[in-house]
Amino acid sequence: MIESAQSFQVSSRGPTPAARLVFFGVLSLLMMFVDARFHYLESTRSVVAVLVSPLQRLATLPSVLLQQGGDFFVMQSSLINKNNELQRQRERDAAQLLSAQSLRQENQQLRSLLALSQREQFTGQFAEIVYTARDAFSMKLLINKGSSEHMQAGQVVMDEQGIIGQITRVYPWLSEVTLVTEKDHAVPVQVLRNGIRSVVFGAGDTSQLAIRFMPVSTDIQNGDVLVTSGIDGIYPQGIPVARVTKIERDAGYPFARITCLPLGGADRHRHLLVLSVLPKLPARPDEQAAPGVAPVQEKKAEVR
Amino acid sequence: MQSLDQAQSEILRPVSSLFIITSVLCALLLNALPWKGLWLTLHPDFVAVVLLYWCMHKPLSVGVGMAWMVGVVTDVIDASLFGQHALAYTVLAFGGVVLSYRLRMFDLKKQTSQVFVILSLTYGMYALVHWQVNGQIVWNYFLGCLTSTLLWIPFSILFQSMRQMRVERE
Numbered sequence: 001m002i003e004s005a006q007s008f009q010v011s012s013r014g015p016t017p018a019a020r021l022v023f024f025g026v027l028s029l030l031m032m033f034v035d036a037r038f039h040y041l042e043s044t045r046s047v048v049a050v051l052v053s054p055l056q057r058l059a060t061l062p063s064v065l066l067q068q069g070g071d072f073f074v075m076q077s078s079l080i081n082k083n084n085e086l087q088r089q090r091e092r093d094a095a096q097l098l099s100a101q102s103l104r105q106e107n108q109q110l111r112s113l114l115a116l117s118q119r120e121q122f123t124g125q126f127a128e129i130v131y132t133a134r135d136a137f138s139m140k141l142l143i144n145k146g147s148s149e150h151m152q153a154g155q156v157v158m159d160e161q162g163i164i165g166q167i168t169r170v171y172p173w174l175s176e177v178t179l180v181t182e183k184d185h186a187v188p189v190q191v192l193r194n195g196i197r198s199v200v201f202g203a204g205d206t207s208q209l210a211i212r213f214m215p216v217s218t219d220i221q222n223g224d225v226l227v228t229s230g231i232d233g234i235y236p237q238g239i240p241v242a243r244v245t246k247i248e249r250d251a252g253y254p255f256a257r258i259t260c261l262p263l264g265g266a267d268r269h270r271h272l273l274v275l276s277v278l279p280k281l282p283a284r285p286d287e288q289a290a291p292g293v294a295p296v297q298e299k300k301a302e303v304r
Numbered sequence: 305m306q307s308l309d310q311a312q313s314e315i316l317r318p319v320s321s322l323f324i325i326t327s328v329l330c331a332l333l334l335n336a337l338p339w340k341g342l343w344l345t346l347h348p349d350f351v352a353v354v355l356l357y358w359c360m361h362k363p364l365s366v367g368v369g370m371a372w373m374v375g376v377v378t379d380v381i382d383a384s385l386f387g388q389h390a391l392a393y394t395v396l397a398f399g400g401v402v403l404s405y406r407l408r409m410f411d412l413k414k415q416t417s418q419v420f421v422i423l424s425l426t427y428g429m430y431a432l433v434h435w436q437v438n439g440q441i442v443w444n445y446f447l448g449c450l451t452s453t454l455l456w457i458p459f460s461i462l463f464q465s466m467r468q469m470r471v472e473r474e
Contacts, residue, residue, distance in 0.1 A: 020368035021398040028372065028394060031387030036437060041386050048380040055329070056381060059336035131338045140383050169383070176383050183438055204440060 042169070049171040056142075056174075060131055124273040125149070127157075130174060139165075139182040139202065143272060146173040154234060156275045162240040162263030163187065163228065164272055177272075180241065181206050181262055189241050190229035194219060197229050200242060200260060209242045211258040216249045218256065226260060236275065240264075319467060324366060327354050327463070328374060336381055345444045348452035351378060352396055352426055353459050356419060359400025360407050361463075371397030388433050396426040412457050420453040 015023070035041050127143040145151050147170045155167045157177050165185075169176040180187055183204035189211075190197050196218060200209045214220065224244040230237030242260035249256045331350040339347045351374060358366035375390030382389065399422035400407075407415055427449040435441045 017363075017368060017398055017401045021394060024368050024372040024394040025391060028375070028387035028391035031390070032385050032433065032437075035386035045380055045386060048377060052332075052377055052381055055333060056336055059333050060338060063338050131336070132340070132344075142383070183440065204438070204442075 045169075046171050049174065053171075053173060056130065124158075124275045127175075127272050127274050129270050129272065139179040139185075139204070139206065140168075141165075141177050141179065142174050143177055143274070144174065145274065146171045146175050148172050151175045151274065152277055155277055156235055156239075157272050158239060158275065159264050159272050161265060162242070163235065164264040166234070167274070175274075179206075180264070181209065187235060187241055188229045188231045189226040191220060192225040192227050192240075193221075196220065197231070198226075200226060203259075207261060209260040209262050211244075211260065212255065214256050214258055215254065216251070216256045220244060220247065220256070220258065222247060225263075319362060319365075321365065323466075324358055324362070327358070331355075332374070332377065332381065335378070346447055346451050348448055348455050349423075349427075350452075350455070352393065352423060353452050353455050355393060356396055356400045356422060356456075357459060357463055359397045360404045363401040363404040366397070367401050368394055368397045385433065385437060388430060391433065392426045392430040395429050396422060399425060412460055415460070416453060416456050419456045420449070423449050423452050 014020075031041065125145065127145045130142045130144045132141040143157070151167060151170050153167055153170055157164045157167060163180055165177045165179040165182070167175045168178040178185060179202070180200075181202045181204070183202050185202040186199050188197070189200045198211050198214055200211050203210050211220075211226075222244055225240055226242045226244070228235040228237060228239045228241055240263045242262045244258060245261045246259040247256055248258075328351065331354040334350040335347075355366070355371050355374060359371065371393040372390050375393035376386070378384075378389040378393070379386050403418065403422070407418060410418070424446070427446055431441055431445055
């Protein structure tokens with residue numbers, strides 16, 4: 001009886017759509033949970049990434065060809081102009097570089113006199129943006145160098161004007177860069193003018209960053225440039241991050257609401273600089289002494 | 305509109321799985337194009353439209369499982385959470401498969417309004433997960449749902465005519 005009832009169904013192949021919906025829905029939810037919490041699926045992801053990388057290359061081909069075509073038909077006069085401009089800039093920069101070198105020497109000497117540890121020098125590797133992520137939510141982009149070129153998660157990505165973001169995931173031939181504008185992405189910064197330290201957060205919008213916990217009375221002005229403070233051991237010291245554009249001091253709140261404009265232009269250039277991994281800072285003693293300390297408190301200590 | 309109805313009622317030969325796979329790959333490619341700025345906000349989800357088309361017209365060969373796999377691939381391409389697109393496309397395929405008999409009885413204009421509902425559910429599912437994980441909803445995202453719906457008629461006509469051409473050639 002039961003068999004005949006089953007054979008009467010029109011779609012007798014396998015389980016019903018509803019059963020499949022439940023199965024694959026639960027599977028998806030499970031995957032999301034595992035991916036978000038435990039990061040167990042990175043190897044699966046990189047395998048799929050290798051499989052789809054030809055497709056991704058193909059997708060970027062039209063824009064690359066268009067650009068190369070544009071390069072081919074560039075006017076000679078504009079090239080000469082640009083070349084002259086670059087030359088002038090190089091001369092200007094060379095003068096500054098010379099003084100910077102002498103300053104660095106002096107700084108090294110002073111630091112060794114004071115028995116302080118030397119400032120880290122950082123070198124970089126050029127990479128090209130393959131494409132930006134294609135939904136309005138995610139502030140991510142992919143660059144054309146991966147683990148085959150010794151990229152590692154945590155490396156800092158910048159352009160000539162400022163910090164772009166940080167490598168968060170490495171595939172064999174690609175790396176994923178999370179932008180500083182990603183929601184809740186934090187960068188420890190310092191006001192260049194007076195050295196006040198703070199942490200700047202992404203706002204989930206390409207043209208905005210926010211400083212959250214700055215007391216109303218803090219000396220910060222419109223147009224102040226924020227540079228990395230180098231305290232976290234991830235971002236090297238002194239790289240421009242953002243410029244303050246708006247300060248709202250509302251007496252009702254204990255903190256000023258400060259909005260900044262990121263200086264690095266993730267949506268402007270194709271070429272980026274990936275900084276080499278910095279040497280690890282000495283381990284924080286608190287963590288070993290008291291492993292039970294809440295991480296929130298540690299973060300606050302870092303901010304100050 | 306008459307020719308459209310004709311295309312609907314015409315008996316079409318079975319589609320080779322190669323054709324289905326190629327169309328899905330093309331849709332993935334279109335999705336992976338470097339969309340920027342306003343276009344990024346407005347860009348339709350080609351994969352969703354193509355998957356929905358096949359789920360509606362070939363519910364036995366393209367179903368929830370295939371949509372899920374395509375979703376996983378999209379997750380990797382989009383660098384989104386593993387399973388986020390997969391879940392959304394699973395819902396999409398379920399809608400397409402369950403309503404396939406009913407949808408095929410309508411003409412393209414009437415189909416469009418129903419397709420809009422299924423696509424909004426799909427987009428809503430994706431946004432819901434995003435909201436749960438990141439705590440924000442980007443309302444602009446739903447504009448893509450509108451443009452995807454607008455694609456339904458051209459894509460259906462295109463696929464129907466391609467399937468007819470195959471019949472004539474043989």
